[in-house]
Amino acid sequence: MGDIREAQWRPRAVHIKDIEGVNMSSIKRIYIGVGDRNATRPSGASGTIHIDDISLCVPSCIAEIDISGDFTNDCTVNFRDFCIMGAEWADRGEELLTDLNSDGKLDYRDIARLLSNWLEVELWP
Ligand SMILES: [Ca+2]
Numbered sequence: 001m002g003d004i005r006e007a008q009w010r011p012r013a014v015h016i017k018d019i020e021g022v023n024m025s026s027i028k029r030i031y032i033g034v035g036d037r038n039a040t041r042p043s044g045a046s047g048t049i050h051i052d053d054i055s056l057c058v059p060s061c062i063a064e065i066d067i068s069g070d071f072t073n074d075c076t077v078n079f080r081d082f083c084i085m086g087a088e089w090a091d092r093g094e095e096l097l098t099d100l101n102s103d104g105k106l107d108y109r110d111i112a113r114l115l116s117n118w119l120e121v122e123l124w125p
Pocket residue numbers: 069070071072073074075076077078080081
């Protein structure tokens with residue numbers, strides 16, 4: 001909430017499915033509020049808040065999402081990514097796509113990083 005005082009655009013993603021008691025098929029209105037919903041009187045703060053680009057969308061894979069080990073850019077780390085790493089295995093150099101710790105070689109440390117995100121799916125929002 002403290003960043004509301006900064007004069008710049010801040011993207012916010014609200015996962016409606018995570019809000020308890022919401023039936024997605026019955027949403028007809030969305031209300032946006034600031035402050036404490038249960039407050040009996042305004043806090044005394046004043047100012048202007050600009051809100052723009054409100055949209056409902058299904059979570060999707062976008063290029064800006066970067067998961068360590070997702071070499072296929074499909075927002076998940078799986079066997080396809082592992083195969084790409086396997087194709088570079090035993091190679092050396094600074095141009096290795098799958099050198100996740102940037103040490104110029106592929107070894108168990110890179111596999112460990114890939115596995116740390118194994119089957120993770122990162123979608124926006
Ligand atoms: Ca992938």
